[in-house]
Amino acid sequence: MAVEPSRGRKVLRGIRNPFYAAQRTFRPSRPGIVHDGQVRRLQLWRTGLGLAAWVGLTVAYKAAVSAADVKAAADDRLDQSWSSVLVLVCTLPLVVGAFVAAAKGPLRRVYLRRALRPLGAVLAVMASMGTSALAMAPELAGFREAVGLPGKIVIAVLCLWSVGFALYGIGLSLVHVFRTADIHEVVPPVLAGVLVWEMALSDVVTGAYPQVPPAVRAAFILGAPVTVTALSWWEMRRLRVHHGLTVRDALGR
Incomplete structure (x- = not known):
């Protein structure tokens, strides 16, 4: 009986505070999940250094020289982050589907059930972005009136x-890879590696950072997938050495 008031307070706090609600929605929380402080810190460093590298590149090559340029650059960065989420949304069911299909016997049912939370996180971020259309889309002006x-x-x-x-x-x-650790701890590093190479390919195809010299541009575009791949390998190794978790065992093979 004592649990219900606590749960109610959490619901009310989530309604009042969108950041708390986001934490509850997008951070893995499966019972028994492995929490590794070093992996968590490295993920945050990776995100921060990626942002710092982007800012340094923008300033060094004078992509932002006025307030309007700064706003345009910030909008571009937000669009890039949103694009990363959209690519992740498309990639997630393919990687998770392959992982579940490769699992043996009863593990498939377990992973399918656990996949509901990452799926809920996907639907939550898509629905939250959709509310901006409700407020600003010209097609819905009649509804607003x-x-x-x-x-x-x-x-x-x-x-x-x-x-x-x-x-x-x-x-x-992006940090928690749509809380796919709720399926299994080995899924996020695999999915992150696939995602970052997809984004690098997208940057090459779309001609991102045209103001940057070709050699620097190539190094910058390749730096992210190489770094994240190395991080994913290190994370997988740490899961194996310190926690006894491997892809083979996760698949029951």
Whole structure:
């Protein structure tokens, strides 16, 4: 009986605080999951250094020389993060599906059940981004007029809450790879490696960072997948050495 009030307080806190709600939605929380402080710190360092490298590249090659350029660069970075999430959304079912299909016997059912939380995280970030359309899309102007001033206030509050939830959620989704550790601890490093090489290929195809000299551009684009691949290998090794977790054992083989 004592658990229910605590659960109710958490729900209310999530309703009031979009950042707390994002933490509850996008951070892995499976009972018995391995929490490794070194892996967590390295993930945060990787994200911070990636942002610092992008800022340094932008400043060094004068991609941002005015307030308007800074805003455009920030919008570009946000679009890039959103693109990463969209690529991850498309890649996730393929990698998870292959992982589940390769698992033996009853493990398949276990992993399918655990995959519901990552799927919920995907749906949550997509739904939260969709609320901006409700507030700003010209096609929905008639709806906004129909609901009147009270409805517009509700939409505005919902949009503000969703923006905070979505922006923080995008960051957490990239760090925790859509909480796929809830399926198994070995899934996030595998999925992160696939994702980062897909993004590098996308940068090459779309001609990202055109203002940067070709040699520096190539080093910058390849730096991310090489670094993340090395990090993923180190994470897999740490899971094997310190926690006895391997892909072979995860698949029951």
